[in-house]
Amino acid sequence: MLTQTLAPVVALSLAGSAYGAAFDSYDHLHARDFAEQQGKQVHGTRVAHLFRRSGTCQFPDYEGMVAVQSGGQNGGWALSSDQQCSYGSWCPYACQPGQLMAQWDSSSTSYSYPQSQYGGLYCDENGNLQKSRSDQDYCTDGTGTVRATNNANSGVSFCQTVLPGNEEMLIPTSVDSGSSQSLAVPGPDYWAGTAAHYYVNAPGVSTSDACQWGSSANAQGNWAPYVAGMNTDSSQNTFVKIGWNPVYLESSSPFRNQMPDFGIKVTCDDESSCTGLPCGIDPSSQSVNEVSGDGSAGDGGAQFCVVTVKNGAKASIEVFDSDGNSKSKRDVAHHGHAAVAVETVYKTVTAA
Template sequence: MKFISFAVAAVATTFSAVSARPVLRRANSCAFPWVANNTDNVVPITPSAKNAGWAMSPDQECAPGSWCPYACAPGYYSAQWDPSATLYNGPGSMNGGLYCDANGVLSKPFADRAYCVPSMMNAYIENSLSHSVSACQTVYPGNEAMIIPSVAQANSNVSLNIVPNTYWLGVSSQFYVNLAGSNATQCVWGNDDKPVGNWAPYIFGGGQGPDGNTYISVQFNPLYTAKGYKVSDAYSVRIQCESGFCNFPAGGECKCEGGKCSVDNGCTVTLTGDAKAKWVLY
């Protein structure tokens, strides 16, 4: 889903390091300035790899003269991106996060915004399985790798980042949801010999439309089925209304159970106004 949103004015300022620590610099990259469990709700991604914590591929550095996306905790979204990026596809679609200038100094494009902002907080995963499940959000704007983890522990819940319609170009959030027994390490760009990341069995989507309603969805991942993995072997998922008015497809339900979805190619539920809902894994 892609929705048109209002433009937001940009104010560029020099990045102030977290907790008043000095900005770290290396000759050929901008260092990641956060540690784990910081008050900005920024989550380091594979910090021991070349990306050093940035929401980029593990072998990719935050290089001078480029934009460097970062990940936020479950239920939060990154409120920083290139204000001049106006293309869904092409160079602009990669320009999320902070700007690393030629001198290795980071800049924050929207000075009046936090780094991570609470999402709509109106949809979450309820995992009734006996094993954990990781939902892997794609980085967008960014390289669209599914590397931002939200892990629902066994018999527990986790919030998902459902973005408002003021998010970059009005785009929605997308999550690749792994098999039972998965954790944050399975939020990777994988390959067809193992069904994790972009080969995970499910894709969840969510975002607020220009009408103010929120749209959440579930479908089987076409890559998973095309490879020959059996969706009937995966757990089942249903979207369940928690409060308010949720508009379901014809038939009054939205679920994927026993290898078949209640609507061909997946289904979408509309959360009207302040309604809340959940993806139930069972």
């Protein structure tokens, strides 16, 4: 049963002065863990009890919603596989490729814990699903300015992180060989002005294997070699960022000296309307943690590049096969945090 709360819609605004800023969420994740350990309360409920197992809400068949990892306790919700949509909790969900979750706590407007967890529908104490943003659909189209194009010989999985939510890479976009698929690009009115963040997995890794929290046993999921971020600002400029995954480069990573056997690059249908080209990673001609064009160092020293797409142009993130054996790893600055805890949320703000 679905009920609607009458919480007001709060206007979101962007803050900052430079596009393509990457916000490290180590502190964010550590604050969550500390709050749970200390028994802090949210709306009068201990954080540790926000996901109590006294009752659950089933995943609904609402328009545009897509069940993820439905074999786990999450039951299709965009939650960890061992987590249920329990009474008194917010339950995020995935949408069709190219679409974004359009429901969250309307009073949560900033990227801070625990408010950043309040995405999706609210499962109340009676087992009813509540829709906080009553004037919005369950899913909404992204700006449609970026596609994933697969020029490799096997299917490719782009796995989007859940935000607002637990920031795991649970939202699947599968791109068959020789085809393309729209990616969900947030506009300036998306939650807290945040952008979409994707993990780009090697060709041949299915979304069921890739789009979940993994381990160092395989270079997939949160250990995938590449990441991407994108959004569109109020001037209709889209910023597309691709780069190396900081976790892949950690000193504890078994892959940090291993060149992937596939590459990625950003292309535009109208290069005259795109700045920042070339922007890509080609294992046949580059070392680990190198990018083409004007690269910058982000979290953990991971290199990335950014393309700005203007004037109604469209961009693609192209995936292609490569031998991956021609280059060895160059030095990468060590990040002092545990590899398994890293998440980077890309937030893009209006360019001056």
